[in-house]
Amino acid sequence: MTTTPTLDGARPESAPAGRRLLRVGVAAGVATALVGGGLTAVTALPAEAATHAKASRISLSVSDRTYQRSKPPTLTIRSTSGGHSFSGKAVVFLGGKTYKKVWLRHGAAKLHLSKYLSLGKHTVRVTVYPSSSTVARSSATTSVTATRYSSRVVEQAVRYKGVRYVYGGSSPRGFDCSGFTRYVYKHATGRTLPRSSSAQRHVGRVVSRSHAKPGDLVYTPGHVGIYVGAGKIIDAPRPGKTIQVRSMWRTSWTFIHVSNSATTI
Incomplete structure (x- = not known):
């Protein structure tokens, strides 16, 4: 049996150029992927970007917190950030289930609550997803009570x-x-x-x-x-x-x- 001789003191062969490129890309925040036989660079979002989003605030008001079920009240949603209104999508949850999705116009939206709610107290939660990535998502809750009587x-x-x-x-x-x-x-x-x-x-x-x-x-x-x-x-x-x-x-x-x-x- 024959063996291939090696030279004492020889340095291992350097990593292929493709691997060096990948290491450099990761260090720079760039992920390199092989797509369709070619190399495509996808820039990663800096980790600190999310921490720079502005805080947002949601205020909720209900026209009648205790209401006759056949006459549901109006829920008004207002959203602000730094004292200014912002647009986005609001998702309304009733009793933990998604009820409606509405778009905020000039930072506000109105909708009628369901007349099919069971009698009793219900939690209303609203989560707003701002259109701008510079404004943070936020949520707010309130409660309503559906009754059989109007008084x-x-x-x-x-x-x-x-x-x-x-x-x-x-x-x-x-x-x-x-x-x-x-x-x-x-x-x-x-x-x-x-x-x-x-x-x-x-x-x-x-x-x-x-x-x-x-x-x-x-x-x-x-x-x-x-x-x-x-x-x-x-x-x-x-x-x-x-x-x-x-x-x-x-x-x-x-x-x-x-x-x-x-x-x-």
Whole structure:
């Protein structure tokens, strides 16, 4: 068997020219690739470029955060960077799922939320992808509550259906008529009504039945309730009964639109 002699002290053969070119290209931030039998240089984006993007800010506003499901509110999106608006694409997520994609015009966009949302509270998240690479992507969240009723007062009141009548009661453990309306108004609107039904008769403006709105008080001597609409009320009726939505059983009701300044008297 024969062997090929080598020269002692000889330096290994230099790397092929193609490899040297690749090393130089990588060191310079240029990736070299073989495409279709030729060499194509693809310039890599400097790592520090992303850190130079300007911060952006998104503001979200909803025309009605608690709304009747059949009448969805409007969501308004505004985007700014350094005090100036910017264009781009906004992706709206409802309950973690993509709802809509809209384009920002002069830094703003509006859209109606879905009328098919399930009842209850929902998180709305918006992510904006700026058209300019010099502005950073950003996100913002808000929340809305879809209800069955058009009135926050009614929506609060129906939570206590089935609670028993208790004379002098003013909590979910038991209500009398005026204790119920007082409790509901306080938690739905922040307004504190007087304790007695006769005093609640004077907390606002009397309106006709045709002008009454859901959430208005309904009064008859010795009793008070809350108008639901369509000829129905919700109230704490009398001992032995529970809070329910029911038809108005008489025609002599007084409808009262509660004043914004209603307080305890």
